[in-house]
Amino acid sequence: MNLQRGIHSMIEQIDGPMASFFSSCVHCGLCADACLFYTETQEPKYTPIYKLAPMRRIWQQQFTFWGRLLFKLGLSKPVTDEELAEWEPLVYDSCTLCGRCSLACPVGNDITYMVRKMREGMAASGHAPEGIKEATRRAIELGSPMGVTINTLKAHIKHAEKETGIAFPLDLVGADYLLVLSSAEIAVFSEIIPAVARIFHQAGISWTMASDGFEATNSGIQIGSSDLAAELVNRIVKSAEHLKVRYVISPECGHAYTALRWEGPNLIGRPFPFEVVHIIELLDQLQSSGRLKTTGTTDARMTFHDPCQMVRRGGVIDQPRNLLNKIASNFVEMPESGIQNWCCGGGGGVSANPRADELRLKVFSRKKSQLDAIAVKTMVTSCSNCRSMLEEGIEHYHMDTNVIGLTELIAEHLAEPSEEPKP
């Protein structure tokens, strides 16, 4: 039965950190103030640790002395299907896995880690939002959560080749770098495709894309199904191995980075024979080694929205700032920036879940107040999902702010391409 499968999966998810975290929580309530879903709604049910309540009871009933005793005596209420159904919106709609609560808990609980694990049980019990289920199904069956196919990509490539005059190396065996993209980049922000081509061309790196592993979005991670997540990651791994690349470039998509860089090897159960590098990390490397040269600066006041999975949960923190400081003379930080920045509201599968739209737009007020505080009209970011979410939020609140992708901004400031392409 689904319920039993879900409970069993949650029990399986309880490892050392989980046991320690559940043991340590003193119900102080501080995590609430770190979570935009609470701060912007003031609804107590959005307190991060409360989202774990059913799993906490399972931990008590299975792993603690009193909990076990009371459970055996029938004095501790078993977790029911109705309860999990009730918790579904808390675990999915009101958590973007942004990681902010994990930095705030005084006893040290990594609540985001806990929610990620609880989702495994929720998905196993069938209690995941339809929107994310659908996205995951499309990813598994069609190869992309947004239904993007290789033909869509090829059309963009053709277009970009015409625009830039640079040939696109598709399925090039022996290239150094394999570039993967997110669905949103292919479907919505396709400007990124010519942008990377021009940058890589100037820097003279040997790169390729794979026709059977170009999609980096990983809905499996968001829904909390390690099996499906592994299958999606494996497509890229297979392509990378087949093409014998040394690096895989994770695109401007936060969750894709987490899926590939941090969860990937653990999902497929072996270390990668290649390195995963975030595109922004790579651009920073190229710039500091002098291979990527930019020219001119923009004096427009600009700020940077930190994609949670790239920055707080991913560790690519200074690189976007290094890059921006080179080309933006008026770069200003938001009041809380870097690992303390606030989520766009649409990470962790929330953007794929239409049921959560209203709540997501409501809690965007946090980003709005951050922007209001510095009165900046241009927000740079490096995650296509954040970008969509920011644009929707800006429209919803009738704000006069535009959002641009960092990679494209760099491409706009590329120094004249050298005549001779480097070998």
Place this chain on the structure above:
Amino acid sequence: MNQHALLFFLRGQGLKFAVIVFTFGLIYRLLHPVLLGRKKNLAAPRGGEWGPGMRTIWHRSLFPVRLTPRGHFIIIAGYIFHLGFLITLLFLSQHIELVKNTFGIYWPALPPGAISIAAVLSIAALAALFVHRITDPVKRLISDFQDYLVWVLTLLPLLTGLALDMAADYQRMLIVHIISVELLLIAIPFTKLAHMLTTFSSRWYNGAIAGYKGVKA
């Protein structure tokens, strides 16, 4: 059993029992996560685990920089309670005397007046936190029976200890005080009071997980 014999028992066998339950119980609570373990992380690390883990243990003890008003209240009251409790526990001359008689080690005591202030402040913080727990919507929602139980168990030794100075029957009050202490000791490993140790493992894990990715948690 007369009062004298009861006191004798509580100070002897009773205390021994409570200390044994406390010690082994807590060791088990700390060992449990370690035994459950973690899957080996196969992703290539960007940073270390040990250093960042230790850093987070230290860092989360410091006063957080950004807090809302309710955050300020929780942290300040929390600090006062913990510090007051520890000062009373560790620097009251009678407590030091007890440790000296049992283990032979000792350290300087604080004057009784200072201890009374610490204990009163600690009690006041506990009272304030209780009121906050039942009035703050977030805390009321997330609190369970154990939160109230451990609140009582923690408060009793402080209250009864303070009452010793004013007690008409010192010996009887001492008995009540020692019982409350032994109850607390026995309860710690079985309740969320185990956070007195597991908070260190939690912070370490948190810092280590982030540190591995090159983030300072």
